[in-house]
Amino acid sequence: xxxxxxxxxxEKEIDEKEIAEETEDxxxxxxxxxxxxxxxxxxxxxxxxxxxxxxxxxxxxxANKQIQENLRQGKTRKWGIHTxxxxxxxxxxxxxxxxxxxxxxxxxxxxxxxxxxxxxxALAVKVPGEKVQIKLEDNKLILKDKDxxxxxxxxxxxxxxxxxxxxxxxxALKLTK
Numbered sequence: 001x002x003x004x005x006x007x008x009x010x011e012k013e014i015d016e017k018e019i020a021e022e023t024e025d026x027x028x029x030x031x032x033x034x035x036x037x038x039x040x041x042x043x044x045x046x047x048x049x050x051x052x053x054x055x056x057x058x059x060x061x062x063a064n065k066q067i068q069e070n071l072r073q074g075k076t077r078k079w080g081i082h083t084x085x086x087x088x089x090x091x092x093x094x095x096x097x098x099x100x101x102x103x104x105x106x107x108x109x110x111x112x113x114x115x116x117x118x119x120x121x122a123l124a125v126k127v128p129g130e131k132v133q134i135k136l137e138d139n140k141l142i143l144k145d146k147d148x149x150x151x152x153x154x155x156x157x158x159x160x161x162x163x164x165x166x167x168x169x170x171x172a173l174k175l176t177k
Contacts, residue, residue: 032067034060105155116155120162121175125150130166136175143171 037047050056104117112125123141128148135142139157143150158175165172 031060031064034064107155111150112152114154119177121154121156121158123152123173123175125152125171125173126169127166127171128169132171134161134164134173136161141173141175 034047034051037044037051040047051060104115106115107113112123114121114123116122125143127143127150128145131145133144135144136158139154141152141154141158143152154175156177158177160176161173162176163172163174
């Protein structure tokens with residue numbers, strides 16, 4: 001009987017030593033996730049501090065266990081970590097940029113677009129054919145063809161058509177004040 005008690009005590013001591021050795025081995029095992037995250041420039045200290053929180057400790061442990069298990073099973077896989085950092089911009093100053101004199105004003109519509117810079121307006125319009133009549137009237141450009149008519153409101157009053165080109169149902173005009 002005394003021998004059995006001694007044997008049970010010895011077995012318990014051996015079990016306790018094995019458990020202690022396993023926990024020491026786990027502590028000695030490289031923590032893959034933490035070492036990878038700490039190696040990221042500028043964010044290493046950030047992830048080190050996050051790793052101190054309970055939530056991230058659990059997540060890091062889960063990831064480490066999964067990686068260790070995959071390595072033991074001989075699975076090879078490319079690993080990646082996806083992160084998302086969101087920032088809120090702090091706006092100082094006006095929301096709308098002041099328009100510089102050298103910048104062009106550009107306008108797009110369904111059938112035409114124009115770019116205005118100083119006294120010149122470059123305009124491109126979809127037309128049905130090359131023989132379109134063009135008429136400048138106050139702040140409007142009127143285009144007419146047989147059964148088709150288009151009126152475009154211009155940003156300013158333009159007097160002359162300096163250049164005119166037509167190609168593949170697009171009429172390009174350069175207007176001056």
